[in-house]
Every structure is written in C-alpha cells, then in structure tokens.
Amino acid sequence: MQTRGPVIVMELPEKLNHAEVESFLTELQPLLEDDRPCIVLDCSQIQYMDSAGVEMLLHCLEEAMKRDGDLKLAAVSPASAVILELMRVDRLFEVFDTADQAVRSFKVFAPETSSEGQPWYGTPQGLADLKAAS
Amino acid sequence: MKSVGLGAVVVIGAKNQGLSPSHVQSPNVSDVPEGSLLPEPMECVEVAGRSLVERSLERLAAVNLEAISVVVESAAFIPTLRTDCRNVEFRVASDLKTAIRQELSNYSQQGIEHAFVNWASVYVETDLLDLFSFHREAQQAATPTFDQQGPLALWVVDCAKAQHLPLEKLLRIAGQNAASEYFIREYVNRLDHPRDLRQFASDMLRGRCRTGPYGREVRPGVWLDEGAEIHRRARVVAPAYIGGGSKVRADALITRFSNIERDCCIDCGTAVEDSSVLANTSVGIWLDLCHAVVRENMLLNLERDVLIEILDSRVLRASGASRRFAPKTSERREVLEQISDLQETRQVLNAWQLGNNNLIQE
Numbered sequence: 001m002q003t004r005g006p007v008i009v010m011e012l013p014e015k016l017n018h019a020e021v022e023s024f025l026t027e028l029q030p031l032l033e034d035d036r037p038c039i040v041l042d043c044s045q046i047q048y049m050d051s052a053g054v055e056m057l058l059h060c061l062e063e064a065m066k067r068d069g070d071l072k073l074a075a076v077s078p079a080s081a082v083i084l085e086l087m088r089v090d091r092l093f094e095v096f097d098t099a100d101q102a103v104r105s106f107k108v109f110a111p112e113t114s115s116e117g118q119p120w121y122g123t124p125q126g127l128a129d130l131k132a133a134s
Numbered sequence: 135m136k137s138v139g140l141g142a143v144v145v146i147g148a149k150n151q152g153l154s155p156s157h158v159q160s161p162n163v164s165d166v167p168e169g170s171l172l173p174e175p176m177e178c179v180e181v182a183g184r185s186l187v188e189r190s191l192e193r194l195a196a197v198n199l200e201a202i203s204v205v206v207e208s209a210a211f212i213p214t215l216r217t218d219c220r221n222v223e224f225r226v227a228s229d230l231k232t233a234i235r236q237e238l239s240n241y242s243q244q245g246i247e248h249a250f251v252n253w254a255s256v257y258v259e260t261d262l263l264d265l266f267s268f269h270r271e272a273q274q275a276a277t278p279t280f281d282q283q284g285p286l287a288l289w290v291v292d293c294a295k296a297q298h299l300p301l302e303k304l305l306r307i308a309g310q311n312a313a314s315e316y317f318i319r320e321y322v323n324r325l326d327h328p329r330d331l332r333q334f335a336s337d338m339l340r341g342r343c344r345t346g347p348y349g350r351e352v353r354p355g356v357w358l359d360e361g362a363e364i365h366r367r368a369r370v371v372a373p374a375y376i377g378g379g380s381k382v383r384a385d386a387l388i389t390r391f392s393n394i395e396r397d398c399c400i401d402c403g404t405a406v407e408d409s410s411v412l413a414n415t416s417v418g419i420w421l422d423l424c425h426a427v428v429r430e431n432m433l434l435n436l437e438r439d440v441l442i443e444i445l446d447s448r449v450l451r452a453s454g455a456s457r458r459f460a461p462k463t464s465e466r467r468e469v470l471e472q473i474s475d476l477q478e479t480r481q482v483l484n485a486w487q488l489g490n491n492n493l494i495q496e
Contacts, residue, residue, distance in 0.1 A: 051446050078438040086433070086449070088422045 001027070007038045007103045009074075014045050016053030025056060032060060037069035040102040044075035054087050061092060070106070074099040139246035140266065141293075142194045143237045145230060146187060146254045147175040147207035171432045171441055172412075176325045177254040178213050180413055181335050182375045182393050183348025183359055185213045186325065187254045192345075195219040197262045200246055204254075205233045216348070231301050242293040251276075251305060253287035257334070259321040259344050266290055272314040276304050281318045290316075328427045329436050332410050336391040339373035347375045347393075359396065368400075377413065397453050414453045421449065 002009040008031055013020045031037055039060070046053075057073075064071040072094045076084070084090040096102040172179055177186045187204070194202050202222045206212055209226045227233030234251065241249050248266065252258070258279070269277040269290035277290045289305055296304055321343040323334050337343050339355070349359035355372025358364070362376040370376065371389035377396035382388060387405040395413040400406055403420040411417060412429040425437040430452040434441045444450040 051449070078435070078440040079442050082433065082435045082438055082440050082442055083444075085435075086421050086423065088420065 004103045005107065007040060007106045009040045009042060009099050009103065011042045011044070012046055014047045016046055016049040016056070018050070018052040021052045021056040028060060032063040032067070034069075035067060037064045037067055038106045039064055039069070039071045040074050040099050040106075041071065042074050042099045043077065043080055046077060046080050049080055049083055051087070054083065054089055057093070058089060070094070072096060072102045072105065074102040139200050139241070139244070140197070140248055141201040141203070141241045141246040142199050142250040142252065143234055144187065144190060144194070144202065144204045144252050144254050145234065146177060146204060147211050171328055171427065171429055171434050174211055175255065176328065176331060178211050179331060180377070180395050181331055181410070182338050182346070182357070183377060183396070184216060186257045186323075186334070187213050188215055188217065188219075189345045190252060190254055190257060191215070191219045191222055192217055193259070193262065194250065195222070201241065201244070203237045205230055205237065235296075235301055238291060238293045238296045242297060247293055249291050249293055251289045251291050255325045256287040257323045257325065258286060258288050258318060260318045261320075265316050268314070268316050274314060275299055276306070277314060277316055278306060279316045279318055281322045283324075286318065286322065328434050332427055332436060335375070335393040335410050339375060339391045339393070349375070349378070399453055416451050416453045418449045
C-alpha cells in the first residue's frame with residue numbers, strides 16, 4: 001500500500017479469486033470506511049480474476065462512493081479488461097494506464113484546491129450582491 | 135471434341151506438417167494460440183451452419199468433377215457433411231505429401247487429366263471452369279493463383295506431368311517463376327486467424343460472398359436454422375444467424391452480424407454484438423459479448439487480441455455440461471419420494487390458491 005497525498009494506491013494480488021479477495025478486503029475495508037476515501041487499485045499484477053474478484057471491485061466502489069469518495073483502476077491488463085467488459089462493469093470504473101495518472105486525476109478535484117469555508121456555489125460577496133439586488 | 139477428365143484434391147489440416155502454404159498466407163498474423171481455442175482446423179469449424187470445407191466441396195461439386203478426394207491429417211477432422219456432395223471421398227493420411235501425390239497418380243491412371251489442388255484453409259469463390267480453361271491454354275504442369283493480397287493455395291495441376299516433379303516444385307506459388315498465373319478477383323478468405331472466421335460470418339451476412347447462411351431467412355437478414363428457439367422477449371437485429379437447436383432466451387440481444395452456431399444457449403439479458411458463438415456453447419445471463427469468438431469456455435476478444443479461459447461455468451461453458459453430473463440412483467429415489475409427498479399435499483395447495491385461505495380478505 002502507498003499513500004500519495006490524500007490518495008491511497010493498493011496493488012491487487014495476482015489471483016483475484018474467492019480466497020484472495022477475503023484477505024485483500026480485510027486490508028482494504030478500514031480504508032474504505034474513512035471519510036471521502038480516494039483509492040487507486042493497481043491491477044498490473046492480476047493474472048487470474050473470477051466473479052468473486054469482480055464482486056469485490058463493485059463492493060469497494062460502492063463503499064467508496066457511499067462516503068463521497070471514489071475508487072479508480074490503473075494498469076488493467078487486456079484480459080482483465082475483457083472480463084470487466086463481459087460482466088458489464090467496465091463502464092462503472094474510471095480506468096487509467098498507470099497508477100500515477102489515476103492519482104493525478106484525483107488531485108484535479110481535491111478539496112484543498114478551494115479555499116476553506118467558501119461555498120461551492122460562489123463567493124459570499126456574490127451572494128450579498130444577489131440579496132441586495134432582490 | 136474430346137472430353138477432359140477433371141478432379142480435385144482438397145487438403146485439410148496441413149499446418150502441422152510444414153506443408154501448409156505458410157508463405158502463401160498474409161504476414162500480419164498475431165500470436166494468439168488458435169489451437170487452444172479450436173481443437174480442429176479452422177476450415178472444419180461451422181460458420182453460419184456449415185464449415186468452410188463443406189462450402190468449398192459444394193463449389194467443386196457444382197462443376198461436375200469426376201472425383202473429389204479430401205486428404206485429412208486426422209480422422210477426427212473429417213467433417214459431417216450436411217449437404218449431399220457427389221463423388222467425395224475422404225482419405226486419412228499422416229503424410230499429406232505422399233497422399234496428394236498418390237491421389238494425383240490415381241487420377242492419372244483413371245484418365246482424369248487435370249485436378250484442382252486446394253488447401254481447405256483458403257476459401258476461394260472463383261469461376262473454376264474459367265481457371266481450368268486458363269490452365270489448359272497455358273499448357274503447364276501447374277497453374278498457381280493469386281489475388282490482390284498475394285499468392286493463394288489453389289492450383290490446377292496436370293496429373294500426368296505431376297508424376298515427374300517433386301510436389302514442392304509442382305505447387306510453386308504465384309510470382310516464383312515465369313509460369314502463367316491466374317488472378318482471382320472474386321471473394322477470398324485465407325483463414326489465418328480466428329478473426330477470419332468472424333470476418334467470414336460477417337461477409338456472409340452482409341452478402342459480400344456468394345455462399346450464404348444455412349437455414350431459413352425468417353425476415354430480411356435474420357437466418358434461423360431448424361430447431362432454433364428465440365424467446366418472444368429476445369431481440370435479434372438483422373443481419374444475424376441462429377443455428378439449429380440453439381436457444382436465445384428472454385431479453386437477450388443478438389446484433390451486428392453475429393452468428394450463433396448450433397446447440398448454443400444465449401441466456402437471459404445477454405447482448406451478443408459483432409461476435410461468433412461457436413457450436414455447443416452456453417453463454418450465461420446478463421453479459422456483454424462484443425467483438426469476440428467464443429467456443430465452450432474459451433473467449434477470444436478480437437479487439438484486444440486476448441484469449442481467455444473462463445472457469446466460472448455460470449459465465450461460459452460447453453452446452454450440456456451440467457448433464458455430466460447425473461444424479462445417483464439413491465438421490466433420484468429421494469427426489470421421487472419428495473414429488474409424491476408434494477402430490478399428496480396438492481389438494482391443500484389448490485384450496486389455498488383458490489382463495490379459501492382465511493388470511494386473504496376482500
């Protein structure tokens with residue numbers, strides 16, 4: 001596991017079957033329970049993936065999104081990509097060529113880019129102007 | 135006018151004997167191990183109801199040849215012919231070179247003067263009589279053929295002259311020497327890669343070649359073979375082919391020149407797009423099968439050029455695989471007892487279903 005700023009990069013095991021999924025999930029689960037988890041799963045080592053693996057990826061994505069975070073995939077091999085397509089889950093994940101690209105994609109929308117206490121819809125000054133106009 | 139005897143020697147499965155005209159094939163062949171996807175040579179695989187061998191034999195039989203010899207590397211590769219091709223004889227030979235020479239020699243003795251020699255892995259739709267006329271006018275031992283992409287594994291051979299030449303020299307490829315060569319403008323498929331099977335299916339369904347899908351065209355562009363079942367909630371978007379005994383279940387979608395061969399099952403909600411599902415394959419529920427050739431539990435994705443084996447039988451499997459696990463006699467007896475118990479309680483169930491249940495209030 002690597003931490004790059006607010007983003008956590010984890011390497012998936014070679015085999016993503018029922019047995020491996022359980023041990024991997026025990027490691028990942030606490031991270032998914034953080035506030036706004038930003039997770040990148042590096043799939044470069046995957047040699048074998050079955051429906052338990054796909055189910056685990058969906059579970060992780062669901063948990064991350066529930067907490068306003070996201071889970072992205074990196075370095076997906078052609079064989080893994082074919083399985084994700086076959087199972088119709090490829091469109092649910094953002095997939096990047098490398099883990100670095102996936103990490104950078106999180107930084108574009110990282111919360112520290114906006115100043116603290118400022119609402120997303122505009123500046124307080126702008127709101128005051130609107131109120132004055134009405 | 136003297137009549138001329140004409141025969142044909144069709145060769146199946148020559149790739150493993152160094153006899154295959156590999157130098158005749160296109161160079162851009164990828165490394166996908168075709169053998170692990172297909173146990174038989176590609177020319178023996180059924181595409182839209184019939185194998186390419188059968189289609190080639192039909193074309194040869196249509197010219198009224200006196201004899202057609204099919205030389206096969208292994209008895210397992212002998213295809214079951216669904217159409218009645220006259221004068222076709224199969225011969226299994228481990229040494230294909232000797233077998234071809236032998237056949238040409240036999241022809242010569244039988245008074246058959248000329249013969250087509252065709253590797254069945256090359257499907258050619260040309261005017262065979264025109265090719266033969268060209269060969270006769272050229273008065274040479276063998277006439278090679280070629281198309282826009284290069285030489286083809288189809289020759290016309292003078293059986294008598296063939297006796298005095300080694301086979302490699304006789305079946306020289308086009309462009310190697312000064313011999314007159316015949317240019318083929320019509321449809322050709324070289325079957326170098328499983329991708330070519332997909333291309334062939336697509337070409338047939340688009341009407342790009344003369345040969346067509348086997349079966350009945352139930353509506354424009356949709357061919358169904360005998361015993362194919364399509365659920366009323368399934369969608370088949372033309373052009374597409376569904377083979378004999380295949381089932382397309384509810385909410386499934388078959389589209390973009392896909393061919394589902396015989397005895398397949400496409401389960402509920404699955405979309406098959408631009409794909410070939412080869413015979414005896416069962417595809418599970420709610421899947422997206424795109425740009426692929428599938429056989430039993432092997433999937434070749436043509437877009438990514440990846441061959442994968444799927445071990446989860448709920449996703450892909452050979453049709454009828456579940457039949458292997460027949461219940462034991464004791465288990466059967468238990469099931470039968472359970473059924474008889476259920477039949478005894480049936481009357482009670484009927485009463486409930488008819489609304490005699492006190493819990494249901496109107």
